[in-house]
Amino acid sequence: MADRVILEAGKTFSEFSLLTNFTSKDCTLQKISLGSSLGGMKLRLPFMSAAMTSVTGYEMALSLGKEGGIGVLPARLSIKEQVEIIEKIKGYEMGFVEDPIAVRETATIDEVVRLVEKHGHSKVPIADRNNVFLGLFSFDKYLEANATPGESVTTIMIEPKDLPCSKNPNISLDEAKSELTEKNYLVVLDELGRLVKIAFRKDVENIAVGAAISTHKGWKNRAKSCIDAGADMIVVDTSDAFNEFTMKVIKEFKEMNDSIPICVGNIITYDGAKYLMENGADLVKIGMSSGSICTTQREKATGRAPMTALLNAARARTDFQKDTGKYVPLVIDGGVSAAGDMIIALTVADVVMMGGYFNHFFEAEGEKLDENMQVTNHEPDIKYVATWGEGSARARNLDRYGHVARKTFFAEGEEGTVENWGRLKPKLKQDIRKIKAALSNTGCMNLEEFRNKAVIELMSTYTQQIVGNTHNMQVKE
Numbered sequence: 077m078a079d080r081v082i083l084e085a086g087k088t089f090s091e092f093s094l095l096t097n098f099t100s101k102d103c104t105l106q107k108i109s110l111g112s113s114l115g116g117m118k119l120r121l122p123f124m125s126a127a128m129t130s131v132t133g134y135e136m137a138l139s140l141g142k143e144g145g146i147g148v149l150p151a152r153l154s155i156k157e158q159v160e161i162i163e164k165i166k167g168y169e170m171g172f173v174e175d176p177i178a179v180r181e182t183a184t185i186d187e188v189v190r191l192v193e194k195h196g197h198s199k200v201p202i203a204d205r206n207n208v209f210l211g212l213f214s215f216d217k218y219l220e221a222n223a224t225p226g227e228s229v230t231t232i233m234i235e236p237k238d239l240p241c242s243k244n245p246n247i248s249l250d251e252a253k254s255e256l257t258e259k260n261y262l263v264v265l266d267e268l269g270r271l272v273k274i275a276f277r278k279d280v281e282n283i284a285v286g287a288a289i290s291t292h293k294g295w296k297n298r299a300k301s302c303i304d305a306g307a308d309m310i311v312v313d314t315s316d317a318f319n320e321f322t323m324k325v326i327k328e329f330k331e332m333n334d335s336i337p338i339c340v341g342n343i344i345t346y347d348g349a350k351y352l353m354e355n356g357a358d359l360v361k362i363g364m365s366s367g368s369i370c371t372t373q374r375e376k377a378t379g380r381a382p383m384t385a386l387l388n389a390a391r392a393r394t395d396f397q398k399d400t401g402k403y404v405p406l407v408i409d410g411g412v413s414a415a416g417d418m419i420i421a422l423t424v425a426d427v428v429m430m431g432g433y434f435n436h437f438f439e440a441e442g443e444k445l446d447e448n449m450q451v452t453n454h455e456p457d458i459k460y461v462a463t464w465g466e467g468s469a470r471a472r473n474l475d476r477y478g479h480v481a482r483k484t485f486f487a488e489g490e491e492g493t494v495e496n497w498g499r500l501k502p503k504l505k506q507d508i509r510k511i512k513a514a515l516s517n518t519g520c521m522n523l524e525e526f527r528n529k530a531v532i533e534l535m536s537t538y539t540q541q542i543v544g545n546t547h548n549m550q551v552k553e
């Protein structure tokens with residue numbers, strides 16, 4: 077008979093509800109921070125994009141990195157490809173946006189929001205018919221303003237007097253940079269006040285980027301090359317990390333590098349988490365069979381409900397911390413697909429890794445498809461984005477799944493499509509606000525407080541239907 081038969085069903089995020097707690101008047105969304113410290117490195121957002129070839133390449137890693145998260149470049153890429161992307165991200169500098177897309181003063185707030193959603197730029201200049209600059213629409217300000225969509229955009233625009241502006245249309249990049257010490261952008265006008273260009277500053281902090289390695293031959297060279305190129309984190313990406321190979325990799329990695337953290341996964345049990353912590357993992361990544369494209373459970377019956385796996389890893393962390401004084405951040409990977417899942421996951425985990433969620437955006441690596449499933453790069457026509465798992469027949473990441481030969485390979489992931497959600501930034505900002513609103517409801521100013529103070533409650537299936545959905549009504553189309 078099996079050593080242990082657990083008869084309590086495993087749980088996922090959406091089975092829990094977050095209880096509210098006292099909120100002080102200072103606990104406003106503007107003051108809440110979603111930053112975290114992970115094995116010595118800092119992130120402004122607790123998000124990682126999955127090391128999947130359909131998700132993370134240059135565009136995704138750059139966009140998420142600029143917002144304060146971190147993209148993890150898949151180990152399925154060649155070392156050269158990983159290195160080139162890291163170097164490009166590290167070399168990313170501010171530049172001028174010549175002829176920025178501007179709207180007229182007659183535009184409504186709703187029209188401008190749609191433009192932001194389409195292009196992903198959260199600042200839109202407003203100019204009159206002679207291109208004279210009138211003000212700047214800021215998506216952040218809009219989210220905080222109590223504005224009616226049909227109102228004129230001028231009601232919430234930032235006036236030129238409150239903006240960093242230069243009246244020198246020939247300003248050089250270096251001159252612009254020196255003016256950008258406090259603000260993230262500079263509006264450049266000509267002598268008649270007409271809009272010429274806008275300079276955006278490279279994010280105040282470093283744009284973080286991570287690189288995945290496997291536990292198979294060649295990992296050392298890959299890790300070393302990525303570190304030399306400027307990677308901020310190395311992620312050991314294997315579907316089952318509770319083994320001697322992974323332990324050896326952590327030990328040897330630690331001997332060759334002590335400047336950047338190593339995130340190791342995946343595990344799903346208390347023992348697995350403890351094993352990685354005891355062997356020196358700086359971060360531990362949790363999840364198996366919960367990924368949106370994953371068929372592992374179906375194929376070989378291994379895996380675990382993600383919230384249960386996370387709670388077990390968290391118990392291991394508590395015990396490990398009691399013994400050693402060391403706090404090991406946890407990364408939940410797989411099955412997080414909406415803000416509600418992120419919120420419940422963050423009551424325990426320090427970071428959320430997502431594949432399917434990020435796959436929906438223009439910045440994902442998957443091909444963009446129109447309504448006839450034809451490849452297109454014409455943004456208005458994009459209806460779907462291609463997705464595939466690392467264990468799918470398309471990616472055939474043999475190392476991740478421990479398949480030794482191509483002949484014996486069996487797929488553990490699907491290939492398909494997801495709906496197109498447009499550009500990453502606007503949707504991400506909306507979801508960040510939902511997370512901050514949840515923190516505010518619990519009276520927490522940051523994620524550490526949230527992990528220590530949050531109270532979550534399991535719902536019955538019946539309650540989920542009532543609390544988690546609308547009921548006894550028809551939703552307007």
Ligand code: IMP
Binds near residue numbers: 410
């Ligand atoms: P998602 O956020 O639910 O889409 O899960 C993403 C995670 O699924 C990744 O970070 C991997 O851990 C996992 N994954 C990626 N590709 C495959 C696959 O082909 N089979 C099983 N799991 C996969």
